[in-house]
Amino acid sequence: MSQEVAAIRPYTSQDEKLVRFRIGKANMELLASANNRVYRHPLFIAVWLALSAVFVHFAGWLPEGKYGIWEYIRPLPALAAVAVPLLFAVDWSHRQEFEEHTRLVLQFLDLRQLEVHYSKSPGSGLWILEYGDSLVGFVAVDCSSEDGDIPTFPFAPKDSHPSDTSPKGKTGIIRHLYVSERYRPVGIQDDLLEHAIKHAFSKDSEVKEIQGIGYGALLPYVGSCLSKMGFRRDDDVKALGVLGWKVSKYSLSRERWSKRKAS
Numbered sequence: 650m651s652q653e654v655a656a657i658r659p660y661t662s663q664d665e666k667l668v669r670f671r672i673g674k675a676n677m678e679l680l681a682s683a684n685n686r687v688y689r690h691p692l693f694i695a696v697w698l699a700l701s702a703v704f705v706h707f708a709g710w711l712p713e714g715k716y717g718i719w720e721y722i723r724p725l726p727a728l729a730a731v732a733v734p735l736l737f738a739v740d741w742s743h744r745q746e747f748e749e750h751t752r753l754v755l756q757f758l759d760l761r762q763l764e765v766h767y768s769k770s771p772g773s774g775l776w777i778l779e780y781g782d783s784l785v786g787f788v789a790v791d792c793s794s795e796d797g798d799i800p801t802f803p804f805a806p807k808d809s810h811p812s813d814t815s816p817k818g819k820t821g822i823i824r825h826l827y828v829s830e831r832y833r834p835v836g837i838q839d840d841l842l843e844h845a846i847k848h849a850f851s852k853d854s855e856v857k858e859i860q861g862i863g864y865g866a867l868l869p870y871v872g873s874c875l876s877k878m879g880f881r882r883d884d885d886v887k888a889l890g891v892l893g894w895k896v897s898k899y900s901l902s903r904e905r906w907s908k909r910k911a912s
Contacts, residue, residue, distance in 0.1 A: 653781035655837065657844050660775035660787070662764055667784055668777070669760065675827040676754050680740075680747040682867045683890040687739045690892070701731045742891055750889065759791055759824055769793035772821055772853025778828065778841050786828035786838065790845040792821040792856050821849045823861035826871055833870045842874050850903055859906075861899040864889075875899045879909045 660668065687693055704727040705711055712720040759766040759775075767775045772792035778785050823845065828838040849856050861880055863872035867889065876882075880899035887896035 655778065655780045655785075657776050657778050657841060660763065660767065660777055664777055664784070665763060668763065668775075668787060671784070671787065671827060672760070672825055673751060673755060675825070676751040677747065679750065679864060679867050679889065680743055683743050683747065683892075683894065684736075684740055686866065686894075687743075687891060688736065693735070693739070697728075697732060697735055700735075701728045704731055739891070746889060757824060759789065766793065767791070770819075770853060772819070772849040772856045774845065774848050775825075776841070776844060778837065780832070785832050786841055787825060788823065788827075788841045788845045789825040790821050790849045790859065791824045792819055792849055792853050819853065819855040819857060821853075821856050821859040823859065823875075826861070826874070828870070836874075838870060838874045839877055842878055846878060846901065846906065850906060857903050859901045861901070862886075863897045863899055865895045865897065867894050872897070872899075875901075879905050881905070 701724075705724045708727065710723045710727060712723065763775060767773045767789065770791075770793040773790060775787065775789040777787050823842070826838065826842060828841065832838075846859060849859055859880075861871075861875045863875055863882070865872060872882075876899075878901065880901045883898045883900050885895040885897050888894065889896060
Protein backbone atom coordinates (compact mmCIF):
# COMPACT_ATOMS: atom_id res chain seq x y z
CA MET A 650 0.00 0.00 0.00
CA SER A 651 1.49 3.35 -1.05
CA GLN A 652 1.98 5.94 1.67
CA GLU A 653 0.32 9.34 1.21
CA VAL A 654 2.77 12.23 0.95
CA ALA A 655 2.31 15.96 1.53
CA ALA A 656 3.53 18.13 -1.34
CA ILE A 657 3.45 21.78 -2.37
CA ARG A 658 2.89 22.42 -6.08
CA PRO A 659 2.00 25.40 -8.29
CA TYR A 660 -1.64 26.21 -8.98
CA THR A 661 -3.13 25.06 -12.28
CA SER A 662 -6.37 25.99 -14.01
CA GLN A 663 -7.87 22.63 -12.98
CA ASP A 664 -7.74 23.81 -9.35
CA GLU A 665 -9.82 26.94 -9.94
CA LYS A 666 -13.26 25.81 -8.77
CA LEU A 667 -11.96 24.12 -5.63
CA VAL A 668 -9.64 27.00 -4.71
CA ARG A 669 -12.42 29.58 -5.14
CA PHE A 670 -14.71 27.46 -2.97
CA ARG A 671 -12.05 27.07 -0.28
CA ILE A 672 -11.30 30.82 -0.27
CA GLY A 673 -14.97 31.54 0.46
CA LYS A 674 -15.13 28.75 3.02
CA ALA A 675 -11.96 29.94 4.75
CA ASN A 676 -13.40 33.41 5.25
CA MET A 677 -16.80 32.16 6.39
CA GLU A 678 -14.91 30.11 8.99
CA LEU A 679 -14.47 33.46 10.73
CA LEU A 680 -18.24 33.60 11.28
CA ALA A 681 -18.35 30.17 12.91
CA SER A 682 -15.33 31.02 15.08
CA ALA A 683 -16.87 34.34 16.20
CA ASN A 684 -20.19 32.68 17.06
CA ASN A 685 -18.53 29.89 19.04
CA ARG A 686 -16.40 32.34 21.02
CA VAL A 687 -19.47 34.36 21.98
CA TYR A 688 -21.33 31.19 22.98
CA ARG A 689 -18.50 30.33 25.38
CA HIS A 690 -18.20 33.84 26.78
CA PRO A 691 -19.09 34.09 30.52
CA LEU A 692 -21.49 36.99 29.87
CA PHE A 693 -23.45 34.99 27.28
CA ILE A 694 -23.68 31.99 29.63
CA ALA A 695 -24.80 34.23 32.51
CA VAL A 696 -27.55 35.82 30.38
CA TRP A 697 -28.68 32.40 29.16
CA LEU A 698 -28.93 30.98 32.69
CA ALA A 699 -30.66 34.09 34.04
CA LEU A 700 -33.31 34.11 31.31
CA SER A 701 -33.79 30.36 31.72
CA ALA A 702 -34.38 30.85 35.45
CA VAL A 703 -37.00 33.51 34.72
CA PHE A 704 -38.67 31.18 32.19
CA VAL A 705 -38.76 28.31 34.70
CA HIS A 706 -40.21 30.56 37.40
CA PHE A 707 -43.07 31.93 35.30
CA ALA A 708 -43.80 28.53 33.73
CA GLY A 709 -44.11 27.00 37.20
CA TRP A 710 -41.51 24.33 36.44
CA LEU A 711 -39.53 24.66 39.67
CA PRO A 712 -39.02 21.29 41.43
CA GLU A 713 -41.28 20.86 44.44
CA GLY A 714 -39.75 17.67 45.86
CA LYS A 715 -42.90 15.57 45.41
CA TYR A 716 -41.74 13.11 42.77
CA GLY A 717 -38.08 12.54 43.58
CA ILE A 718 -35.13 13.07 41.28
CA TRP A 719 -37.18 12.92 38.08
CA GLU A 720 -38.82 16.21 38.99
CA TYR A 721 -35.50 18.00 38.45
CA ILE A 722 -35.64 17.15 34.73
CA ARG A 723 -38.68 19.41 34.30
CA PRO A 724 -36.70 22.72 33.99
CA LEU A 725 -34.39 21.35 31.27
CA PRO A 726 -36.67 22.24 28.31
CA ALA A 727 -36.49 25.85 29.45
CA LEU A 728 -32.70 25.85 28.94
CA ALA A 729 -33.15 24.71 25.35
CA ALA A 730 -36.08 27.06 24.68
CA VAL A 731 -34.06 30.09 25.79
CA ALA A 732 -30.83 28.96 24.09
CA VAL A 733 -32.29 28.75 20.58
CA PRO A 734 -33.25 32.45 20.19
CA LEU A 735 -29.99 33.54 21.84
CA LEU A 736 -27.93 31.44 19.43
CA PHE A 737 -29.93 32.85 16.54
CA ALA A 738 -29.44 36.42 17.79
CA VAL A 739 -25.66 36.04 17.95
CA ASP A 740 -25.48 34.57 14.46
CA TRP A 741 -27.81 37.26 13.09
CA SER A 742 -25.71 40.04 14.64
CA HIS A 743 -22.55 38.63 13.04
CA ARG A 744 -23.72 37.30 9.69
CA GLN A 745 -24.10 40.50 7.68
CA GLU A 746 -20.71 41.82 8.78
CA PHE A 747 -18.83 38.60 8.05
CA GLU A 748 -20.61 38.07 4.74
CA GLU A 749 -19.56 41.59 3.74
CA HIS A 750 -16.00 40.76 4.77
CA THR A 751 -16.08 37.65 2.59
CA ARG A 752 -17.52 39.65 -0.31
CA LEU A 753 -14.58 42.06 -0.10
CA VAL A 754 -12.13 39.17 -0.23
CA LEU A 755 -13.90 37.64 -3.23
CA GLN A 756 -13.59 40.98 -5.05
CA PHE A 757 -9.78 41.01 -4.92
CA LEU A 758 -8.28 41.55 -8.36
CA ASP A 759 -6.52 38.19 -8.28
CA LEU A 760 -9.79 36.26 -8.23
CA ARG A 761 -10.82 37.58 -11.63
CA GLN A 762 -8.21 35.40 -13.33
CA LEU A 763 -6.09 33.53 -10.81
CA GLU A 764 -3.59 31.98 -13.19
CA VAL A 765 -3.09 35.20 -15.17
CA HIS A 766 -2.80 37.41 -12.10
CA TYR A 767 -0.12 35.35 -10.37
CA SER A 768 2.00 35.21 -13.52
CA LYS A 769 2.31 39.00 -13.79
CA SER A 770 5.32 39.24 -11.48
CA PRO A 771 8.22 36.79 -11.00
CA GLY A 772 7.77 37.09 -7.22
CA SER A 773 4.05 36.29 -7.29
CA GLY A 774 2.67 32.81 -6.99
CA LEU A 775 -0.20 30.60 -5.88
CA TRP A 776 0.65 27.18 -4.48
CA ILE A 777 -1.46 24.20 -3.54
CA LEU A 778 -0.73 21.97 -0.55
CA GLU A 779 -1.79 18.40 -1.25
CA TYR A 780 -1.85 15.37 0.98
CA GLY A 781 -2.21 12.37 -1.24
CA ASP A 782 -4.89 13.37 -3.74
CA SER A 783 -6.59 15.87 -1.43
CA LEU A 784 -6.19 19.65 -1.46
CA VAL A 785 -5.59 20.58 2.18
CA GLY A 786 -4.31 24.14 1.83
CA PHE A 787 -3.02 26.94 -0.34
CA VAL A 788 -1.05 30.18 -0.14
CA ALA A 789 -0.88 33.14 -2.51
CA VAL A 790 1.69 35.93 -2.54
CA ASP A 791 0.97 38.91 -4.80
CA CYS A 792 3.95 41.03 -5.86
CA SER A 793 2.31 42.52 -8.95
CA SER A 794 1.67 46.24 -9.28
CA GLU A 795 -1.15 48.11 -10.92
CA ASP A 796 -0.08 51.27 -12.78
CA GLY A 797 3.11 51.48 -10.74
CA ASP A 798 1.39 51.35 -7.34
CA ILE A 799 1.88 48.65 -4.74
CA PRO A 800 -1.04 46.21 -4.47
CA THR A 801 -3.81 47.55 -2.27
CA PHE A 802 -3.70 46.02 1.19
CA PRO A 803 -6.98 44.28 2.11
CA PHE A 804 -9.40 46.36 4.16
CA ALA A 805 -7.02 49.31 4.57
CA PRO A 806 -8.78 52.70 4.79
CA LYS A 807 -9.12 54.34 1.37
CA ASP A 808 -7.07 57.36 2.42
CA SER A 809 -4.24 55.29 3.95
CA HIS A 810 -0.68 55.60 2.67
CA PRO A 811 2.44 53.48 3.14
CA SER A 812 4.25 54.16 6.38
CA ASP A 813 7.35 56.37 6.32
CA THR A 814 9.23 53.46 7.92
CA SER A 815 8.29 50.98 5.18
CA PRO A 816 11.16 49.85 2.95
CA LYS A 817 11.35 51.57 -0.43
CA GLY A 818 10.53 49.21 -3.28
CA LYS A 819 7.91 46.63 -4.14
CA THR A 820 5.60 45.28 -1.47
CA GLY A 821 4.26 41.74 -1.71
CA ILE A 822 1.01 40.70 -0.05
CA ILE A 823 -0.05 37.32 1.29
CA ARG A 824 -3.49 37.39 -0.31
CA HIS A 825 -4.62 33.97 0.86
CA LEU A 826 -3.39 31.48 3.45
CA TYR A 827 -5.47 28.45 4.33
CA VAL A 828 -4.93 24.96 5.74
CA SER A 829 -7.70 22.50 6.61
CA GLU A 830 -8.35 22.42 10.33
CA ARG A 831 -7.32 18.80 10.90
CA TYR A 832 -3.79 19.51 9.58
CA ARG A 833 -3.10 22.70 11.54
CA PRO A 834 -1.80 21.10 14.76
CA VAL A 835 1.25 19.69 12.94
CA GLY A 836 2.24 23.17 11.73
CA ILE A 837 2.17 22.38 8.03
CA GLN A 838 1.02 25.95 7.36
CA ASP A 839 4.50 27.14 8.41
CA ASP A 840 6.10 25.20 5.55
CA LEU A 841 3.50 26.54 3.13
CA LEU A 842 4.06 30.17 4.08
CA GLU A 843 7.84 29.77 4.14
CA HIS A 844 7.71 28.42 0.59
CA ALA A 845 5.84 31.53 -0.59
CA ILE A 846 8.18 33.94 1.21
CA LYS A 847 11.30 32.27 -0.20
CA HIS A 848 9.87 32.45 -3.71
CA ALA A 849 8.91 36.15 -3.45
CA PHE A 850 12.26 37.33 -2.11
CA SER A 851 14.42 35.09 -4.31
CA LYS A 852 12.60 35.54 -7.62
CA ASP A 853 12.04 39.31 -7.44
CA SER A 854 14.89 41.42 -6.08
CA GLU A 855 12.66 44.51 -6.09
CA VAL A 856 10.42 43.08 -3.35
CA LYS A 857 11.55 44.72 -0.12
CA GLU A 858 8.64 43.80 2.15
CA ILE A 859 5.82 41.27 2.39
CA GLN A 860 2.59 42.06 4.21
CA GLY A 861 0.07 39.67 5.67
CA ILE A 862 -3.17 39.83 7.57
CA GLY A 863 -4.04 38.18 10.88
CA TYR A 864 -7.39 37.65 12.57
CA GLY A 865 -6.33 37.35 16.20
CA ALA A 866 -8.34 34.88 18.24
CA LEU A 867 -10.72 34.13 15.36
CA LEU A 868 -8.03 32.31 13.35
CA PRO A 869 -5.10 31.97 15.76
CA TYR A 870 -3.14 29.62 13.48
CA VAL A 871 -2.72 32.42 10.89
CA GLY A 872 -1.24 34.95 13.33
CA SER A 873 0.96 32.28 14.89
CA CYS A 874 2.24 31.22 11.47
CA LEU A 875 3.05 34.82 10.47
CA SER A 876 4.90 35.42 13.74
CA LYS A 877 6.95 32.24 13.38
CA MET A 878 8.11 33.40 9.95
CA GLY A 879 9.32 36.71 11.43
CA PHE A 880 6.38 38.95 10.56
CA ARG A 881 5.88 41.94 12.86
CA ARG A 882 2.38 43.01 13.87
CA ASP A 883 1.95 46.62 12.75
CA ASP A 884 -1.53 48.14 12.68
CA ASP A 885 -5.07 47.06 13.48
CA VAL A 886 -6.98 47.79 10.28
CA LYS A 887 -10.43 46.55 11.23
CA ALA A 888 -12.54 45.12 14.07
CA LEU A 889 -14.94 42.23 13.56
CA GLY A 890 -17.83 40.87 15.59
CA VAL A 891 -19.69 42.00 18.68
CA LEU A 892 -16.55 41.54 20.77
CA GLY A 893 -14.41 43.56 18.36
CA TRP A 894 -11.77 41.02 17.34
CA LYS A 895 -8.92 42.82 15.61
CA VAL A 896 -7.89 42.31 12.01
CA SER A 897 -4.20 43.25 11.99
CA LYS A 898 -1.58 43.99 9.38
CA TYR A 899 1.73 42.13 9.64
CA SER A 900 4.92 42.93 7.75
CA LEU A 901 8.20 41.19 7.01
CA SER A 902 11.10 43.11 5.50
CA ARG A 903 13.73 41.48 3.29
CA GLU A 904 16.37 42.54 5.83
CA ARG A 905 14.57 40.87 8.74
CA TRP A 906 13.99 37.72 6.69
CA SER A 907 17.69 37.54 5.72
CA LYS A 908 18.76 37.95 9.36
CA ARG A 909 16.32 35.24 10.44
CA LYS A 910 17.59 32.77 7.84
CA ALA A 911 21.22 33.53 8.75
CA SER A 912 20.69 32.94 12.48
